[in-house]
Amino acid sequence: MAQIAAVMQFMERVPALQRALKRVQSGQAAASPQEIANMARKVQDLQADILVQRMLTFGEAVKGVPEELASVRDKIANPLKLTVRQVAEGAVVAVQIFGFFCIGEMVGRRHVIGYTTPEQPSSAASHH
Incomplete structure (x- = not known):
């Protein structure tokens, strides 16, 4: 109870x-098992619809990349014309990129700090 x-x-x-x-x-x-199965089927259909929709609109999202890169290049070329807000936004993006890099490193190492190494022979350990 x-x-x-x-x-x-x-x-x-x-x-x-x-x-x-x-x-x-x-x-x-x-809900009965049949109702749950029907709901699961509907969810799968909706997931497929979302996937197709995202695949179809991917090209539209990519079309704007060259203009955005040109804009970023111009801003970097003229740093004195940047506003405080633009500098802050750039700093936030830089921190996000660095954070994702660090997370990727941790995933790749399968460890948060350092790499796992095999045990060294006692003679090599005493050398240092």
Whole structure:
């Protein structure tokens, strides 16, 4: 009983689960396996639609890249004409790029700090 109460308290705190909690509290039956399968099929169809839509609009998103690069090149060539806001935005982008680089390094190393190395022989360890 305590587990059920804990689950219901959790459901009360999560907005996405409140509708399901009301169904449980009112005694309505949960969705049948067939209904769940139908919903899963609909979700898969919607995911496919989103993927196709993004693939079709990818070319439009890429078309603006040369103009944006030219704009960035002009701004870098004339740094005294930059506003404080533009410098701040550039700094934020630089920090984001550096952060993603660091995360990529951690993923590649499979370790947060340093690389894992095999144990060195005792003679090599005593050398340093």
